[in-house]
Amino acid sequence: MLRFFTVLTIFTLFLFAPHPAAAAEPTAQDFDDWRMVCETIDKEKRCRAFQRLSIKQDEKTQVMLIASIGYVDDGKAGRVPTLRLSTPLGVVLPAGLAVNVDQGEKENLPFHICLLDGCMTEIGLSDKGIADMKKGRKLNVTYRVAGMKQPVAVQASLKGFTAAYNALAKNEQSP
Numbered sequence: 001m002l003r004f005f006t007v008l009t010i011f012t013l014f015l016f017a018p019h020p021a022a023a024a025e026p027t028a029q030d031f032d033d034w035r036m037v038c039e040t041i042d043k044e045k046r047c048r049a050f051q052r053l054s055i056k057q058d059e060k061t062q063v064m065l066i067a068s069i070g071y072v073d074d075g076k077a078g079r080v081p082t083l084r085l086s087t088p089l090g091v092v093l094p095a096g097l098a099v100n101v102d103q104g105e106k107e108n109l110p111f112h113i114c115l116l117d118g119c120m121t122e123i124g125l126s127d128k129g130i131a132d133m134k135k136g137r138k139l140n141v142t143y144r145v146a147g148m149k150q151p152v153a154v155q156a157s158l159k160g161f162t163a164a165y166n167a168l169a170k171n172e173q174s175p
Contacts (some may be wrong), residue, residue, distance in 0.1 A: 029167065032160025036167055041160070047171045049164035050158050063088060063118070065141055065154040069165065072125055079167075079172065081130060083120040086110070086169045090146050091119050097143040099123075101136035101158070134162040 026039035038047035050068035
């Protein structure tokens with residue numbers, strides 16, 4: 001199981017890593033609170049939709065959550081819609097994070113990797129998960145930060161998610 005997550009993590013890092021020699025200028029399109037960015041890497045168009053949530057403290061901006069969705073090859077079913085959640089460094093790794101849409105059932109997810117800019121996890125989205133996000137209002141994410149008694153609760157707006165996801169799916173289907 002550990003080997004699977006290691007391979008998945010390495011593959012994901014490679015997939016989303018910049019390739020300066022082969023990358024064209026990215027294009028962006030806004031859908032209310034979501035933004036879709038597409039770039040061509042090695043003649044393949046790759047898109048992702050995301051929302052970045054930050055707070056400003058003492059003239060500094062701290063990113064609290066980046067929620068993004070893109071298509072990732074899972075090694076079995078091919079390219080599937082995948083939700084990636086990135087938090088700041090300093091999270092309590094064994095606690096993972098909890099995710100739900102509106103008042104729906106919480107799903108606990110482990111962190112997969114921490115890099116210089118934060119810790120992340122990702123999960124393949126089922127048709128039900130996509131439908132819940134399309135009809136929902138808020139994506140709730142809760143995680144623990146070392147030294148804090150209370151968990152951090154972040155709400156990502158789902159306003160514009162349906163249009164962003166539909167554009168993402170359309171780009172995935174076009175050659």
